Every structure is written in structure tokens, then in C-alpha cells.
Amino acid sequence: MATATKTTEVAVSNGLGNEEEDESSRSSIRAMLAKLTLNKNPKKQVIPLGLGDPATYPCFRVGQNVAEAVVKSLTSGKYNTYAPSFGIADARRAVAEYLSEGVPKGLGLVEEDVYMTVGGSQAIEICLAALGRGKRGPYNILMPKPGFLLYQNFCALNNIEPRFYHLLPQSNWEVDLDGVRHIADDNTLAIVVINPNNPCGAVYSRYHLQQIAEVAGKLKVPVVSDEIYGHIVFGGSEFVPMVSFASITPIITIGGLSKRFLVPGWRLGWIALSKPQGSLKQTRIKEDIEKLMNVIPGPSSFIQVKVQISLLSNVNDDVEFATELMKEESVLVLPGSILGLKDWVRIHFGAPPEILEEALDRIESFCERHKNCR
Structure with missing residues (x-):
């Protein structure tokens, strides 16, 4: 257990090779998440756990003293050049x-x-x-x-x-x-x-x-x-x-x-x-x-879930897992294929505990519905 990620195993991954990447791996992370968002379940509020943005929720935002320091710098007039x-x-x-x-x-x-x-x-x-x-x-x-x-x-x-x-x-x-x-x-x-x-x-x-x-x-x-x-x-x-x-x-x-x-x-x-x-x-x-x-503009003054596809019906890979999860549960996760690890998904858990609990409940419900009973 290390950074803002945690590993929970629900499946088996294939090996990592230097073989030809699939189409999802050549896409961008933001493009993939935008595509998945289009499939959301309109009856459920989206829980975004795909993009690693720690400032999404108020509980992770900077303190007032930090904002005040920036305002002070801005109003000083020293950094307008x-x-x-x-x-x-x-x-x-x-x-x-x-x-x-x-x-x-x-x-x-x-x-x-x-x-x-x-x-x-x-x-x-x-x-x-x-x-x-x-x-x-x-x-x-x-x-x-x-x-x-x-x-x-x-x-x-x-x-x-x-x-x-x-x-x-x-x-x-x-x-x-x-x-x-x-x-x-x-x-x-x-x-x-x-x-x-x-x-x-x-x-x-x-x-x-x-x-x-x-x-x-x-x-x-x-x-x-x-x-x-x-x-x-x-x-x-x-x-x-x-x-x-x-x-x-x-x-x-x-x-x-x-x-x-x-x-x-x-x-x-x-x-x-x-x-x-x-x-x-x-x-x-x-x-x-x-x-x-000197010639370019300068600056202005996860959690892994390893998906065992064989345990799920009507789900063929990590991209389909993320797509169907969004369609049914409105939980946004990032397919591992885009990061070079097929049949895994990444879950960013920089969210309040109650939201994470609801997201995990939805994921569990999804897996139960798609459980392969063979």
C-alpha cells in the first residue's frame, strides 16, 4: 500500500508484452473518459473515479491562507509582467x-x-x-x-x-x-x-x-x-x-x-x-x-481493480467492463488498456468516503448481475 491507490483483486490479467497495442491504448485518457461518459445511466448521478484530480471535491481543496497568498501576489502588481x-x-x-x-x-x-x-x-x-x-x-x-x-x-x-x-x-x-x-x-x-x-x-x-x-x-x-x-x-x-x-x-x-x-x-x-x-x-x-x-511559453506569474473477465458474462475486456459499468451504474473508471495493462481498471479514490462507499456498492452490484454462473 503506497500512494493514493489500493489494490483489490477480482480477476486475472494477461501478461505484459511489447506486442501491438490495441486501439484503446492509442487514445488519450481524457478522450477515453469522455467517450465512457456518453454511456452514463441517466437515472444515477455520475461518480467520477477515472481522472486523478484531487481538487474535484471540496474536502481536498486548499486552505484559505493559500488562496489569500495568491490574491496578495496578484493585487501587488509585481507579477503583471x-x-x-x-x-x-x-x-x-x-x-x-x-x-x-x-x-x-x-x-x-x-x-x-x-x-x-x-x-x-x-x-x-x-x-x-x-x-x-x-x-x-x-x-x-x-x-x-x-x-x-x-x-x-x-x-x-x-x-x-x-x-x-x-x-x-x-x-x-x-x-x-x-x-x-x-x-x-x-x-x-x-x-x-x-x-x-x-x-x-x-x-x-x-x-x-x-x-x-x-x-x-x-x-x-x-x-x-x-x-x-x-x-x-x-x-x-x-x-x-x-x-x-x-x-x-x-x-x-x-x-x-x-x-x-x-x-x-x-x-x-x-x-x-x-x-x-x-x-x-x-x-x-x-x-x-x-x-x-527560451522559445516556448512559460508558466503564469489510484486504486487498481484487476478484472477476471472469465467470471463475468457479456463482458469481454476492460474497456467493455468500464463501458457497461458506466451505462448501468454511472461509475466512471479508467480502462487499464490505455495505460498498457489490459483487463485492469484504475479507480482514483480522491473522493469523500461516503461517495467511495456508494461507488463500490454500485461496482459490486454490477459484478453480481454479470456474474458468470457456469
């Missing part, structure tokens, strides 16, 4: 200090290491564009499966081949390190790691993160560490920033305010570069990021 391309100095410094908390001495970040972006999505876009900038040939980036679809989309825009390594459900969704070694080659630009993991919810141990860094170090590539869910952990889990291992291999950290600070609509994210340790094929990454940021 264009912001610097890399972000306001005070903001960059604050993020550097935040990312350096708990990091070993000598590996902390400073203002010049941080670049402010329009949310985490633009941070991903800039990072992948910079990694592939000026490169010719069949370059590739290694990324997790299941994983966040946006990485794959931005690879396509930058003529980078996405290569997928497996996350292992039987090992708490840890990275298949042998698989990483197997698919890497001389044209590999980076390894993407999402921790805490989206969509699986695992939080990787300090030891496992060190293992990942050591593999990247031997391959002489950086780790792109997506920490948008950083510090959102439950129980005895510990969030360890990947920059803690920058002495082994360079670390590019991606983050933002949206999840931990509950303000996704503010669209404020960042890229942070660890000080290079050792050789890199892409030695100009910092320069390339700065060139890109």
Missing part, C-alpha cells in the same frame, strides 16, 4: 529547497538547477524534446508498462522510440531490472521511472531506487524521475527522492503542485537537473532545455 523564461527566481529557489529535503549532503539542488513549467505535462514535453534534440538515428527511451500515456505521446512527437520495461505485480510493481538491461542499447537516451508510481501506486524502497540508478549508471544514461506524486504515501512507506542517487547517474526530476498540493488547475510544474556525475551521451541536456524554454 512576463515571467523569466526559466521561472521567477524565488520560485526556482523554493522548489530547489523543497526537492533537497532529506537528500544526502552534496547532492542537494540550487536555484539554477530548476526550471519552472506549465504543469508536469509541459515538464515531460520539454524533457523528452531536449533529450532527443539534434539527434539522428533510431534513438529510444525506456519507460514503464503500465505507465503514463503522455510519455509515449511525446516520444512520437520527437521521433523517439518508446521501449517498455515491465513492472512486476508479484513484486509490488517493482522495475524488471533484467528487462531494462535487455531492451537498452547504445541508442538509449534515458530511463523513465515514476515514483510513487502512476497508475500502480507502489512506492519504491531506497534499495530498489539505488538498483535502478546503478543500472542507469552502467548504461551511462540519466534517470528521468517523475515524482508528481512525491510524498503521498501511506502507512510505513517512505518516499525517497531519486536525486539521492545522483552520485551514481544524472537525475532529471519532474514534479509539480497538482497532486500533493491539490491545485492541478494552477498548472505549475518543474524540471530539476542534478549536477552531472560521470559521463553522459547527451552532455548538452541543460543547454538544450534552456534553449527550448
